[in-house]
Amino acid sequence: MSDAVADDVPLHRTLGLTDAEAARIVELMGREPTDPELVMFSLMWSEHCSYKHSKPLLSGFPTTGPRVVMGPGENAGAVDVGDGLAIVFKVESHNHPSAVEPFQGAATGVGGIVRDIIAVGAKPIALLNSLRFGALDSARSRFLFRRAVEGIGHYGNCIGIPNVGGEVQFDERYEDSCLVNAMCVGVVPQDRILSCAARGVGNRLVLIGNRTGRDGIGGASVLASAELGDDDADKRPSVQVGDPFTERKLIDLCLAMSEAGLLVALQDLGAAGLTSAASEMASRGGVGLSIDLDRVPLREEGMAPGEVLVSESQERMLAIVEPAQMDAVVGMARRHELDATDIGEVTDTGELEALWRGEEVVRIPSLYLTDDVPFCEVPRDPAPAPEAIDLSSVPEPDDLGRAWLALLADPNVASKRWVFEQYDQLVGANTMRRPGGDAGVVRIPGTNRAIAVTLDCAEWLTELNPYDGGVASVLEAARNVACTGAVPIAATDCLNYANPEKGSTGWRLAESIRGMADALTAIGAPIVSGNVSLYNESPRGPIYPTPVVGVVGLLDDASTSIGTAFARRDDAILLIGHGEPRVDASRYLGRCAGSPPPPDPDADAALYRLLATCARERLLASAHDISEGGLAVAVAESAIAGGIGAGVAVPAGRRADEAMFGEGGGRVIASCHPSDVAAVSALAGDGVHVIQIGAVGGDDVIIDAGGSVARVPLHDLARVWEGSIPEALEAQ
Amino acid sequence: MSATRVAVLRFPGTLDHESAARAVEGTGGEPVYAHHEDAALPAGTRAVVIPGGFSYGDHLRPGALASRTPIMGAVRAHAADGGKVLGICNGFQILCESGLLPGVLRPNASLSFICRQADLQVADSGTPWTGGRNEGEVLSIPFKHHDGAWFGDPGEARVVLRYAGENPNGSIDKVAGISNLGGNVMGLMPHPEEAQEPLLGSVDGRVLFAALLS
Structure with a gap:
C-alpha cells in the first residue's frame, strides 16, 4: 500500500487520518505507533468503521421493546417472533465499492450482510436490496445499474437465499454516487444466538473460511470514507472480490458449528478485516486477543503484517473456541472443504497483540481502536424551508389518460420486473409474496408464521424537510409491511448521506434521524441494527439525503397474508x-x-x-x-x-x-x-x-x-x- | 409397510435439498441425504432426486464437476437397473453432463438469470412423470436459472414438458423437461419442489414427486 506514497507526505495522511487524529494516537499510546498500528487506527477511526460523525446522533433511536432480544451493537439485531425463535436482520451499504466496480461491489455487499446474519448463529431466509442510480439516459448509470443487479444476482442466487423485495430509484443526483444497500433476514432459536464478545482466557482464536489476500486493502478508509473523484479507477484494487460458492460452504459450516455448540463467539470479517473483527470481539468481551500473523493462511506471498491485519478478503469469519473443541471445529471445517486455523488466543490484557516472524509488531488496547475515536460534531446549518407548490403553476394535462401512462412509464414508477427476475425469489420454498408487491412475505421455516419485509425511503421529502422525510421514510416502509396484513415489529436503517462537513448535510442527517426516531416510537417499532454511509458526494454534488428504512412485520398465521x-x-x-x-x-x-x-x-x-x-x-x-x-x-x-x-x-x-x-x-x-x-x-x-x-x-x-x-x-x-x-x- | 426411501443428493453448493426432501416427505416418501463422496446410495433406496443449486459453484460448466463424483456412479447403476431418477435444474444439468440424459443446457438466450412462474404443457402423456395428464394440459411451476436452454436432438429423448407461450430461454423445441427413452430418468429446469403447497401459489409440482414414488 506504500507504492503511491510520496516521501514527503506523512504516512498518517496517506492513510486518511488528520494531523489531530495522529497526534491523539501518539498521546493515547504514549509513543509513536508502529506502521501496522497506524494502519489499524486509520481503518478503525475511519467514518465507515467508527461512525465518528453520526454516532452521537444515533442515540435518539428507540432500541428497546418487549420483542427486542438483541439491539444495536452486535452483528445484527434480533426480535422475538414466538415459538422460541428470533428473527435477525440488518441492512448495510456497499455504495462506494459499487460506484467503482458495480458487479463485485454489489456482490460483496450481499456477501457481507449475509455474514452479519450467520455471525449471530442465524440461518439466512431472505435478502432485499435498495438501489439508487443516475437517470437511465446516462450510459454510465445504465452500466452501473445492469452490473450491480447482475452482481447481486450472481452472488445471491448462488448462496441460496431468496430475494424477496426492495426498491430501485433513478435520479441524476445518484449519477456519480450510486447507492447499493443490502438487507438480510435470518432465523435462529433464541437460546442459540451467538454474541461477538470474546470470552475465556486461553480460548483459541480461529480464522474460518477463505485465505487472506491483498484484496480490499483500505476499503473502509480510502473508499468508503471519502468523496468519489476522477481517480476512482485507481481505487479499483480496494474493491473486494466475492466467491459465493465459498460463502455457501461458510454458511453451512457456521450453522453446523453453532448447532453443535462448538463456538464461544463468532464475528464476520468485513471492513478493516481482521483488525476490526478482533478489536470488536476483544472490546465487547472486555478481554485481549493475541494474533500470530504467521499462522494466517495467505493467498499470496510477501504480504506485510499491516496488510494481513486489514485485508478485506471475503468469506472469512473469526471464532472463539474452547481448546477442547478445536479438533471438532477443524474436522467439521475439513468436511465442508474449508480452512479453520488457530491463529491466536484470548488473553487478560485487554490489548490486541500481533506477532510477525516472532516479533511483536502490534500492541494496542482494543478500546483505543473501538471506543476512543475522537467524535466529530457535524455542522448543523439549516437549509431554507421550501415553499408549497402553487398549483396554478403546474400545467393541467389535456388528457388525463395520457398523463397516467406517462407516469407509469417513469422508471421510478414502472415495474422493476427486469431487476427481480434476475434474482432467485423462491429458493427454500418459503416465499409466499414475491418481489413486486408492497413487501415480501416469507414463511418462518417449520412454523405457520410468516414475516413481511421491505426497504423504503422518502429521499425527496428528506431533502426538502429532513424531519418530515425521516418520518415518511419510516411510515412508507411500515405501511408497505402493514398492507400484507403483518404487524410492523422492528426496523433497521441505512443512512446514506453526502459529506457531513459540507453545506446542510449535517443538519439534514440530524433532523432526519430525529424524525425517524419519533415515527418509530409512535408506531412501536424499535431499531435493532443499522449502518451509516457518508461522503456519497462527488465534484458534481451531493446525493439526496437517503435514510433507507427496513421494516419487519409479523403474521401469526401465514395463510392470512x-x-x-x-x-x-x-x-x-x-x-x-x-x-x-x-x-x-x-x-x-x-x-x-x-x-x-x-x-x-x-x-x-x-x-x-x-x-x-x-x-x-x-x-x-x-x-x-x-x-x-x-x-x-x-x-x-x-x-x-x-x-x-x-x-x-x-x-x-x-x-x-x-x-x-x-x-x-x-x-x-x-x-x-x-x-x-x-x-x-x-x-x-x-x-x-x-x-x-x-x-x-x-x-x-x-x-x-x-x-x-x-x-x-x-x-x-x-x-x-x-x-x-x-x-x-x-x-x- | 414402510415409506418408499428416496435418496436426495447433496453436492457442495446444492441449495434445494431441504425443499426436495420436504416434497418427498409430503408425497409420503422417506427422504435420505446422499453425499457427493458416497460410493453407494443409502441402503434400500428406491428412487433418486438430484436437487437444484450451484454444485461446485458452477465452476467449469454447470453440473460438470458433480457428474464426475463417486455418487453419480451409484446413480448410473440405479438408473441402469430401471430405478427412477428425477433431476431438477442443476440436477437436470448434472444428468445431461453424466450422459444419463441426452443434450446439454446452454446459457439462456437473454444471457441473464430468469426467475419466473411458468405454464408448462404436457408434451408426452406416455411417461409416468405427468401422472396420466393429457397432452396439452398445463402445469404451473416456477423456473429460475441462467443456463436452462436445452440443446439436443429431441428424437433421442422423450419431451415430457414444454414451455407454453413464448420460449423463455431459447430451449430447442421449447423443451422444459425430458426423460430418457426408457422413461425412468427425468430432468427438468423448472422446480416442482417449489410448487407443492397452496400457500406458495401452486401444487402442480406434486405430480412429479408422486411419479417418483409410484
Whole structure:
C-alpha cells in the first residue's frame, strides 16, 4: 500500500487520518505507533468503521421493546417472533465499492450482510436490496445499474437465499454516487444466538473460511470514507472480490458449528478485516486477543503484517473456541472443504497483540481502536424551508389518460420486473409474496408464521424537510409491511448521506434521524441494527439525503397474508387511510420541490392496526400502498397484478390531476367482497377513513376524479408499466 | 409397510435439498441425504432426486464437476437397473453432463438469470412423470436459472414438458423437461419442489414427486 506514497507526505495522511487524529494516537499510546498500528487506527477511526460523525446522533433511536432480544451493537439485531425463535436482520451499504466496480461491489455487499446474519448463529431466509442510480439516459448509470443487479444476482442466487423485495430509484443526483444497500433476514432459536464478545482466557482464536489476500486493502478508509473523484479507477484494487460458492460452504459450516455448540463467539470479517473483527470481539468481551500473523493462511506471498491485519478478503469469519473443541471445529471445517486455523488466543490484557516472524509488531488496547475515536460534531446549518407548490403553476394535462401512462412509464414508477427476475425469489420454498408487491412475505421455516419485509425511503421529502422525510421514510416502509396484513415489529436503517462537513448535510442527517426516531416510537417499532454511509458526494454534488428504512412485520398465521392484486370481479374497491393528495414532491410533479403537509405517525399506526385486524378476519382480498404516482398508479398496479380491470370515482379535491396523481398522507387501495365493506368500515377509527370508491371488473381501468374521467385499457397500462425499464436499457 | 426411501443428493453448493426432501416427505416418501463422496446410495433406496443449486459453484460448466463424483456412479447403476431418477435444474444439468440424459443446457438466450412462474404443457402423456395428464394440459411451476436452454436432438429423448407461450430461454423445441427413452430418468429446469403447497401459489409440482414414488 506504500507504492503511491510520496516521501514527503506523512504516512498518517496517506492513510486518511488528520494531523489531530495522529497526534491523539501518539498521546493515547504514549509513543509513536508502529506502521501496522497506524494502519489499524486509520481503518478503525475511519467514518465507515467508527461512525465518528453520526454516532452521537444515533442515540435518539428507540432500541428497546418487549420483542427486542438483541439491539444495536452486535452483528445484527434480533426480535422475538414466538415459538422460541428470533428473527435477525440488518441492512448495510456497499455504495462506494459499487460506484467503482458495480458487479463485485454489489456482490460483496450481499456477501457481507449475509455474514452479519450467520455471525449471530442465524440461518439466512431472505435478502432485499435498495438501489439508487443516475437517470437511465446516462450510459454510465445504465452500466452501473445492469452490473450491480447482475452482481447481486450472481452472488445471491448462488448462496441460496431468496430475494424477496426492495426498491430501485433513478435520479441524476445518484449519477456519480450510486447507492447499493443490502438487507438480510435470518432465523435462529433464541437460546442459540451467538454474541461477538470474546470470552475465556486461553480460548483459541480461529480464522474460518477463505485465505487472506491483498484484496480490499483500505476499503473502509480510502473508499468508503471519502468523496468519489476522477481517480476512482485507481481505487479499483480496494474493491473486494466475492466467491459465493465459498460463502455457501461458510454458511453451512457456521450453522453446523453453532448447532453443535462448538463456538464461544463468532464475528464476520468485513471492513478493516481482521483488525476490526478482533478489536470488536476483544472490546465487547472486555478481554485481549493475541494474533500470530504467521499462522494466517495467505493467498499470496510477501504480504506485510499491516496488510494481513486489514485485508478485506471475503468469506472469512473469526471464532472463539474452547481448546477442547478445536479438533471438532477443524474436522467439521475439513468436511465442508474449508480452512479453520488457530491463529491466536484470548488473553487478560485487554490489548490486541500481533506477532510477525516472532516479533511483536502490534500492541494496542482494543478500546483505543473501538471506543476512543475522537467524535466529530457535524455542522448543523439549516437549509431554507421550501415553499408549497402553487398549483396554478403546474400545467393541467389535456388528457388525463395520457398523463397516467406517462407516469407509469417513469422508471421510478414502472415495474422493476427486469431487476427481480434476475434474482432467485423462491429458493427454500418459503416465499409466499414475491418481489413486486408492497413487501415480501416469507414463511418462518417449520412454523405457520410468516414475516413481511421491505426497504423504503422518502429521499425527496428528506431533502426538502429532513424531519418530515425521516418520518415518511419510516411510515412508507411500515405501511408497505402493514398492507400484507403483518404487524410492523422492528426496523433497521441505512443512512446514506453526502459529506457531513459540507453545506446542510449535517443538519439534514440530524433532523432526519430525529424524525425517524419519533415515527418509530409512535408506531412501536424499535431499531435493532443499522449502518451509516457518508461522503456519497462527488465534484458534481451531493446525493439526496437517503435514510433507507427496513421494516419487519409479523403474521401469526401465514395463510392470512394479503397481496396487492385485485382478486375477483365485482369486489368493492376501498380507499383506506388518512391525509390528502398533494402534487408537492410527487413523481407527477417530477422534481424535488414543494412542501407537502407533515406525515402523521399516529394516524398511520391506526391504519396498520386496521389492516392487521382485517387480515386476521380475512376481510380483504387485496391491499396496496398509495405511494409514487398516487392513487391512479396504485389502482393500475393492483389491476395489472390481478389481470382484471377496475372503475373508481374520487372527489377532485383542488384539481382532478392532483386527486389522481398526488401523493402524501397514509392511504391504501384495498378490495373486498361487497358484503364485507360494512365490517371493514366498522373496524376503522382513530382518524382512519374507509371509503368505497368503486368496483373490480372489466377490461379497462377507469378513474373518475370529480367528473374528469380517464379510461385506459388494462393491457395498455400493463404494456407501458412493464416495458419501460427494459426499453430504456435496450434503446441505447 | 414402510415409506418408499428416496435418496436426495447433496453436492457442495446444492441449495434445494431441504425443499426436495420436504416434497418427498409430503408425497409420503422417506427422504435420505446422499453425499457427493458416497460410493453407494443409502441402503434400500428406491428412487433418486438430484436437487437444484450451484454444485461446485458452477465452476467449469454447470453440473460438470458433480457428474464426475463417486455418487453419480451409484446413480448410473440405479438408473441402469430401471430405478427412477428425477433431476431438477442443476440436477437436470448434472444428468445431461453424466450422459444419463441426452443434450446439454446452454446459457439462456437473454444471457441473464430468469426467475419466473411458468405454464408448462404436457408434451408426452406416455411417461409416468405427468401422472396420466393429457397432452396439452398445463402445469404451473416456477423456473429460475441462467443456463436452462436445452440443446439436443429431441428424437433421442422423450419431451415430457414444454414451455407454453413464448420460449423463455431459447430451449430447442421449447423443451422444459425430458426423460430418457426408457422413461425412468427425468430432468427438468423448472422446480416442482417449489410448487407443492397452496400457500406458495401452486401444487402442480406434486405430480412429479408422486411419479417418483409410484
